[in-house]
Amino acid sequence: MDLDLFLQFLTNGVVMGVFYALSALGLTLIFGLMRVVNFAHGEFYMLGGVTGWFVTSYLGLDFFSGLALVAVAMAAFGWLVDRFLIERVRGQGEEPGILLTIGLSIFLVNATLLVVGPAPMKVAGAVSEGPLFFGPIAVTKLRLVAVGVGIALIAGAHLIIRRTRLGAAMRATFQDPMAASLAGIRTGNVYAATFALGCTLAALSGMLLGSIYSAQASVGGLISLKSFVVVILGGMGSFAGAIAGGLLLGVAEAFWGGYVATGMVDVVGFVLVILILLFRPQGLFSIRAERA
Amino acid sequence: MKRLVLGSLLLAGAAAPLSAQAQDTIKIGMVEPLTGSVAYNGKSVVEGAKLAVEEMNAAGGILGKKIELVIEDGQCTPANSVNAVEKLVQKDKVAALVGAFCSSATAAIMPVAQKYKIPLVTGVSSQASLTEQGNPYFFRAAETDALMAKAFAKILANDLKLTKVAYIGVNDDWGRGGVEEFSRDLSALGAKSVLTEYFDHGTTDFFTLLTKLRAAKPDGVFVAAETQDGSILVKQIREMGLDAKVFGVGSWATADFINLTGSAAEGIHAAVPYASSMDAPRNQTFVKSYEAKYRVKPGKYGAAGYNALNITAQAIARAGNTDAEAIRAALAKTQYEAPNGVYRFTEKGQAYGFDAVLVRIEGGQPKVIASTPVDAPH
Numbered sequence: 001m002d003l004d005l006f007l008q009f010l011t012n013g014v015v016m017g018v019f020y021a022l023s024a025l026g027l028t029l030i031f032g033l034m035r036v037v038n039f040a041h042g043e044f045y046m047l048g049g050v051t052g053w054f055v056t057s058y059l060g061l062d063f064f065s066g067l068a069l070v071a072v073a074m075a076a077f078g079w080l081v082d083r084f085l086i087e088r089v090r091g092q093g094e095e096p097g098i099l100l101t102i103g104l105s106i107f108l109v110n111a112t113l114l115v116v117g118p119a120p121m122k123v124a125g126a127v128s129e130g131p132l133f134f135g136p137i138a139v140t141k142l143r144l145v146a147v148g149v150g151i152a153l154i155a156g157a158h159l160i161i162r163r164t165r166l167g168a169a170m171r172a173t174f175q176d177p178m179a180a181s182l183a184g185i186r187t188g189n190v191y192a193a194t195f196a197l198g199c200t201l202a203a204l205s206g207m208l209l210g211s212i213y214s215a216q217a218s219v220g221g222l223i224s225l226k227s228f229v230v231v232i233l234g235g236m237g238s239f240a241g242a243i244a245g246g247l248l249l250g251v252a253e254a255f256w257g258g259y260v261a262t263g264m265v266d267v268v269g270f271v272l273v274i275l276i277l278l279f280r281p282q283g284l285f286s287i288r289a290e291r292a
Numbered sequence: 293m294k295r296l297v298l299g300s301l302l303l304a305g306a307a308a309p310l311s312a313q314a315q316d317t318i319k320i321g322m323v324e325p326l327t328g329s330v331a332y333n334g335k336s337v338v339e340g341a342k343l344a345v346e347e348m349n350a351a352g353g354i355l356g357k358k359i360e361l362v363i364e365d366g367q368c369t370p371a372n373s374v375n376a377v378e379k380l381v382q383k384d385k386v387a388a389l390v391g392a393f394c395s396s397a398t399a400a401i402m403p404v405a406q407k408y409k410i411p412l413v414t415g416v417s418s419q420a421s422l423t424e425q426g427n428p429y430f431f432r433a434a435e436t437d438a439l440m441a442k443a444f445a446k447i448l449a450n451d452l453k454l455t456k457v458a459y460i461g462v463n464d465d466w467g468r469g470g471v472e473e474f475s476r477d478l479s480a481l482g483a484k485s486v487l488t489e490y491f492d493h494g495t496t497d498f499f500t501l502l503t504k505l506r507a508a509k510p511d512g513v514f515v516a517a518e519t520q521d522g523s524i525l526v527k528q529i530r531e532m533g534l535d536a537k538v539f540g541v542g543s544w545a546t547a548d549f550i551n552l553t554g555s556a557a558e559g560i561h562a563a564v565p566y567a568s569s570m571d572a573p574r575n576q577t578f579v580k581s582y583e584a585k586y587r588v589k590p591g592k593y594g595a596a597g598y599n600a601l602n603i604t605a606q607a608i609a610r611a612g613n614t615d616a617e618a619i620r621a622a623l624a625k626t627q628y629e630a631p632n633g634v635y636r637f638t639e640k641g642q643a644y645g646f647d648a649v650l651v652r653i654e655g656g657q658p659k660v661i662a663s664t665p666v667d668a669p670h
Contacts, residue, residue, distance in 0.1 A: 004507075005503060005504075005507055008499075008503040008506075009500060009503055012497075012499040012500050012503060013500075015499070016497055016499075019497075109327070110327070113326075113327065113331070117332075117335065118326075118327070118331035118332040118334075118335055119332045119335075119548055120332065120519065120520040120523070120548075120552055122551065122552055122554075129527070129531060129554070129556075130530075130531065131530070131531050131532060131533035133533065138506075138531070138532045138533050140531045209496075213496040213497070213524050214496075214520065214523070214524060214552055216332075216520060217331075218327070218328060218329055218331060218494075219494070219496075222494055253500070254499075254500045257500035257501060258500050258503060258504060261489075261490075262489050262490065262491050262500060262501045262504075263463045263489070263490035263491060263492065264492075265491075265492070265495075265500075266492055
């Protein structure tokens with residue numbers, strides 16, 4: 001019985017860990033690589049959920065067509081935000097970007113409240129709900145699909161950064177923008193493409209998780225906090241780090257909630273961050289540390 | 293001249309052109325959470341209140357004047373709610389206040405209302421101690437958890453044949469209060485308490501908590517949670533393959549809750565002070581006009597806003613003027629015929645006499661299975 005309990009806690013933790021890694025992916029790119037401290041990350045996630053609700057409930061699309069449409073729309077949105085807003089504060093240090101994204105997050109939350117209201121919204125799921133048992137362990141089909149799509153997105157984003165010309169241009173630009181532009185890279189486009197990719201990943205995770213929980217205008221704050229925890233744990237700009245950070249957070253929360261108390265589970269992430277900052281400030285897998 | 297004053301006020305960027313016409317309307321201030329985690333429920337309260345004002349103004353208003361509702365966002369936090377009240381009193385010069393949803397926020401604005409001698413009516417805040425503070429300006433037109441537990445514990449224990457019960461509540465004074473009151477009354481009736489757990493507002497994943505719940509093998513699960521947390525929790529109880537009977541308190545008898553929860557809502561029980569399916573002629577009229585205006589049936593909070601505004605405005609009408617002492621005296625003598633029974637206040641300002649119901653969700657509709665008037669606390 002105790003082993004059953006342990007296995008179920010572990011499964012819960014791993015599932016949550018993949019979800020955390022997924023929701024932090026966009027921030028890994030924008031904060032970790034571009035060095036924009038993006039406080040609007042949670043709001044991009046929220047917009048993904050809300051537009052996901054719109055395309056599945058109003059336009060009547062199935063989940064995966066909806067996901068594709070949300071990806072296109074949010075990529076365009078991210079591109080525009082970078083070209084018209086982030087562009088203006090680039091190269092001026094971190095503070096203007098922080099102020100800008102805080103302002104953007106307040107604007108996005110209130111615009112959403114104005115347009116769709118504060119009610120929680122249901123995003124139609126990819127598969128039917130209902131329990132699925134592996135021996136004593138319960139999960140749902142929807143969660144397994146979300147874990148699968150999550151892993152695919154993480155792998156896809158990793159391949160884009162590591163294997164494509166665009167990815168090479170991104171890495172070059174963030175290492176040395178001057179040298180990159182001298183070598184003929186249109187850095188403006190690269191910044192915008194990275195921001196758009198980060199925004200899209202955040203939105204896709206918002207829609208995916210919105211189909212399991214619900215989408216709501218005010219979810220952004222908590223998502224931003226947890227994503228910063230994951231990115232700091234894992235190390236800036238590292239996909240492996242995001243996965244490790246996500247899993248660490250998910251499993252730690254599950255065991256804390258399981259064996260101690262569920263009422264204070266949000267404390268766990270911050271304790272982990274304090275520990276990692278004390279003992280390994282560059283994060284578990286930092287790619288910046290080598291360069292610093 | 294008046295236009296000049298109005299113009300300069302507008303130029304100053306103030307929302308104060310209202311005060312230029314202060315003598316034309318009777319103002320009632322309202323503090324509710326319009327942003328933040330319970331914004332959705334706060335909005336329902338405001339909708340109910342607006343409907344009440346509209347109906348009264350259509351019937352000619354009170355004291356020969358129209359009622360004007362001034363709404364401020366208190367965000368459910370003590371600090372913001374106090375700021376909102378200061379603004380409503382100092383700038384808008386309201387005759388009475390309604391608010392502030394969360395018990396902690398209401399507790400913070402009660403001394404402010406007393407300081408300015410403005411009557412304050414809440415239609416929501418249910419923490420028992422609020423009416424025990426001896427604040428003569430405070431009236432609670434809502435149930436407390438203790439009253440609900442007393443009214444329904446016996447019916448629940450017998451109808452659901454509860455022997456082992458698990459208690460889950462949101463981690464705030466309301467959730468903890470609900471869990472304590474119900475576990476005390478159900479334990480006294482012989483249902484053993486096997487698990488008590490709390491979760492934070494805005495939690496989305498309950499699998500860890502539910503793993504513990506499964507290990508405790510209860511036959512009934514009590515839940516104190518609002519629409520969003522509650523719908524996700526109830527859904528995940530079924531996703532974990534648990535078939536324990538679910539019952540609890542919160543805004544569950546609403547279309548939104550049932551829509552969000554889907555088939556997992558079938559068969560659950562909720563103890564609520566109001567359900568749109570309550571079988572009273574006054575309620576049918578109320579549901580009809582609410583649905584005509586908002587295209588959704590009223591829930592617990594829509595009714596709460598509607599009732600609180602009616603109680604306040606009717607007291608002002610009976611007082612015959614906007615003098616605070618006269619309004620307070622009139623409020624104490626309230627005998628308001630609500631969609632859900634008749635509201636009266638005890639000496640401490642606690643409402644009683646209205647009906648509370650136990651509903652079961654059947655076929656996507658809240659079906660009333662028991663109804664009982666809420667007695668005055670002893």
